[in-house]
Amino acid sequence: MSTSIKRPKARLPRGFRDRGADEVAAERHMIDTLSRVYESYGFAPLETPAFEYTDALGKFLPDVDRPNQGVFSLKDDDDRWLSLRYDLTAPLARYVAEHFQDLPKPFRRYQVGRVWRNEKPGPGRFREFTQFDADTVGSSSPAADAELLMMVCDALEALGLRGKYAIKINSRKFLNGILRLAEVDSVKTGAVLRALDKFDRLGETGVRALLGEGRKDESGDFTKGAGLTPPQITQIMRLFMDDADDLTKIEGFSDLRTIREILARGGYESDRIAIDLGIIRGLEYYTGPVFEAQLTFPVKNEDGEEVVFGSVAGGGRYDDLVARFTGQQVPATGISIGVSRLLTALRQRGLTGETKPLIVILSLDDQGKAFQTARELREQGFRAEAYVGTRKFGDQLKYADKRGAALAVIEGADERASGKITIKNLVAGAAISKSIESREEWLHARQAQVTVDRGELVKTVREMLAAHT
Amino acid sequence: MSTSIKRPKARLPRGFRDRGADEVAAERHMIDTLSRVYESYGFAPLETPAFEYTDALGKFLPDVDRPNQGVFSLKDDDDRWLSLRYDLTAPLARYVAEHFQDLPKPFRRYQVGRVWRNEKPGPGRFREFTQFDADTVGSSSPAADAELLMMVCDALEALGLRGKYAIKINSRKFLNGILRLAEVDSVKTGAVLRALDKFDRLGETGVRALLGEGRKDESGDFTKGAGLTPPQITQIMRLFMDDADDLTKIEGFSDLRTIREILARGGYESDRIAIDLGIIRGLEYYTGPVFEAQLTFPVKNEDGEEVVFGSVAGGGRYDDLVARFTGQQVPATGISIGVSRLLTALRQRGLTGETKPLIVILSLDDQGKAFQTARELREQGFRAEAYVGTRKFGDQLKYADKRGAALAVIEGADERASGKITIKNLVAGAAISKSIESREEWLHARQAQVTVDRGELVKTVREMLAAHT
Secondary structure, three states: OOOOOOOOOOOOOOOOOOOHHHHHHHHHHHHHHHHHHOOOOOEEEEEEOOEEEEEHHHHOOOOOOOOOOOOOEEEOOOOOOOEEOOHHHHHHHHHHHHHHHOOOEEEEEEEEEEEEEEOOOEEEEEOEEEEEEOOOOOOOHHHHHHHHHHHHHHHHHOOOOOEEEEEEEEEEEHHHHHHHHHOHHHHHHHHHHHHHOHHHHHHHHHHHHHOOOOOEOOOOOOOEOOOOOOOHHHHHHHHHHHHHHHHHHHHHHHHHHHHHHHHHHHHOOOOOOOOOOOOOOOOOOOEEEEEEEOOOOOOOOOOEEOOOOEEEEEEEEOOOHHHHHHHHHOOOOEEEHHHHHHHHHHOOOOOOHHHHHHHEOOOOOOOHHHHHHHHHHHHHOOOOOOOOOOOHHHHHHHHHHHOOOEEEOOOOOHHOOOOOEEEOOOOOOOOOOOOOOOOHHHHHHHOOEEEEHHHHHHHHHHHHHHHHH | OOOOOOOOOOOOOOOOOHHHHHHHHHHHHHHHHHHHHHOOOOOEOOEOOOOHHHHOOOOOOOOOOOOOOOEEEEOOOOOOOEEEEOOOOHHHHHHHHHHHHHOOOOOEEEEEEEEEEEOOOOOOOOOEEEEEEEEEEEEOOOOHHHHHHHHHHHHHOOOOOOOOOOOOOOOOOOHHHHHHHHOOOOOHHHHHHHHHHHHHHHHHHHHHHHHOOOOOOOOOOEOOOOOOOOHHHHHHHHHOOOOOOHEEEEEEEEHHHHHHHHHHOOOOOOOOEEEOOOOOOOOOOOOOEEEEEEEEEOOOOOOOOOEEOOOOEEEEEEOOOOOOHOOOOOOOEEEEEEEHHHHHEEEEEEOOOOOOOOEEEOOOOOOHHHOOOOOOOOOOOOEEEEEOOOHHHHHHHHHHOOOOOEEEEEOOHHHHOOOOOEEEEOOOOOOOOOOOOOOHHHHHHHHEEHHHHHEHHHHHHHHHHHHOO
């Protein structure tokens, strides 16, 4: 009689993924670096739970206008609807509304955590991912926006991306203000903004030319201008350069100018931070300046093709989120880093921090001894493990290879009897480090396997690891 | 006409909680420390998603035998049941079954992450919490168990808990083997095990006495024995001390002995690791050795009462989890640290790592300047922020106090004009560090507020921070 047993299939739901050691280590390096920079700015970490009451979470998916769609929701034992957070901003709004009286104002926090979206998965499109957010709640000052941008610049540079990114800023108010005050035809707005954005480099004369008919640069190349009338040009330049009362009329404009001024004084030049009308970022959601950080080098997609990578961070000013709960408008601004996206780029550039090489002690007939040897190496700062399986020597070597170990240490009965130890080099064709100078050391290090006095273990391990590139 | 607007209430679902800066920082210190130790042992990090298919997750809540109850589940867009993981072991089993061919054997991974349980919340009982697990899959060797215990000892000691914890081990097989072979009445088993556990300290003679009528120690105190008959004692001692063939009959016994031997050779003495029959830990779930780490100092509960704290880590050998998927039994052993629980204890002992004091630059009339000063201090390794709100000086000072800042730096128009800067000491009655030796320095450091040359900023800040305890 045969019995049929129904077994579950071992697989993940679509849109979810496991992450192995390399990716986890790289992400940790990245998150540690970001956290360190944000902490140095005095931003305090906050953690909110995965669940919120569905009504508290609201319908504020920034890039989507489908209310509640795209959210994982369920009823708890009390028959109340709970939802998994889809971003870190909606929980922040709930937190601030709940604790408003007790919080320092402005309240500046950063949060890193998983978020979930119940959407159709696709290539590179997952239903669980990680965000890294910083927000300042309770300040209407553009200094709060500028601070976030400086901090993101410092963070990207701490990750090794100096000269490899650009911050683009825009503003809905700015857009409106420009259009209204200079009476510019909407098709010309892009050219006007591009012209103004060159003020640092070209000065007033150059910008005036670009706002009008156009400008010939030193090499003789002609850039077509925005084609504004002379009164339009005069009006815009006055707004841009003067502390005129008019500035109060176009709040968004003056905010962007203040942000740029603060950044320029902090040494964040316009090659890193520029006004860009093309930055839209859910303008229904944001109420003032919006920003995006883009990488300026090509990144490969899953098929190995170089692609335009888009933004790795984005955010802006949103003044209405807390009001949902309290009725009271609280000014807020924030920036969110897409952790997976930035991580992909960092991994392709090898900017993932250092991983210590692994040493595997092959355990032959004395497991306790192997543990002692592993411990001795760990105490010297190495990463060392003793094989804990029950297979034979050959399988143990295969294990060490599969683990990507740099060295295998072998201390069998023969070795122990003669006070020796054997160290096997598992990195095939290891390049020889220039730090090894004498011929003897060189020969020593490049050998696939050496047997040395037991007392020479640490010294030999150090030499052999140094010989790996 | 008045309009009634229905606003959501800003509050968390029951059983969930927010975590502020101090707790997050302390947890990060703890997790970094644990990870560093585990990495040094060659354990590789793995991350699985929050969701699994409900059927893949199974019913293996270790301490509960209610199938699927206690789990958060929902249907996705494909009309399939998904569940949030309730621990990190069930996802590991799924992962191993899914990738068995490609994994090194044994497969050793650690994972830290949130888990969720849909249970009635109560005091100190949450529906979301964090686990930190290490497991070795694919080795039946007790060396794999021993390794986990050494690693947990090292991890607890790296956290500052040397001498403040005990690891207790037990085994279902051991229990069965003891009872069966020595034909011991079940009421005597505890005394027998306690006697055997003193072998390291008392030697054969002492243990024989404790197995029999009892033993008088050097101070004259008498310990009542287990009251076994001489043949029973002889049989047990032979099993305990010899490499007799009989040992194969009681596998659990020999496994525990091997584990203890390995640990003793590694320098983990019996004051840290002891066999304890009282350790039960869901014996329906575990199939061999089980272990628990307990703290040996009192911890206070939420009401400030000292309580027996119970275990901060636990685990054991479970050989059936992967077989659920594949039909093939795969030996496995693991240990899980209860992160919140251990963190509570660490915070009560102040073992939470260092937090840099905060310096707030009060922004008076020149925000750009304040940012520059903050940056200058950050570049010297300090944690410094410039106030980014829009309130007046008095409110800014209150802000700095509320943030728990150590110092406030003030650089107003007067100061700038005279090339000076003012630094205010916000820690009331700061104790004076012994590192300050001259009377001048002492006077300087203890003042509530000093105005110095702008060029003396960094030096003065360093002195004033050193003067805080």
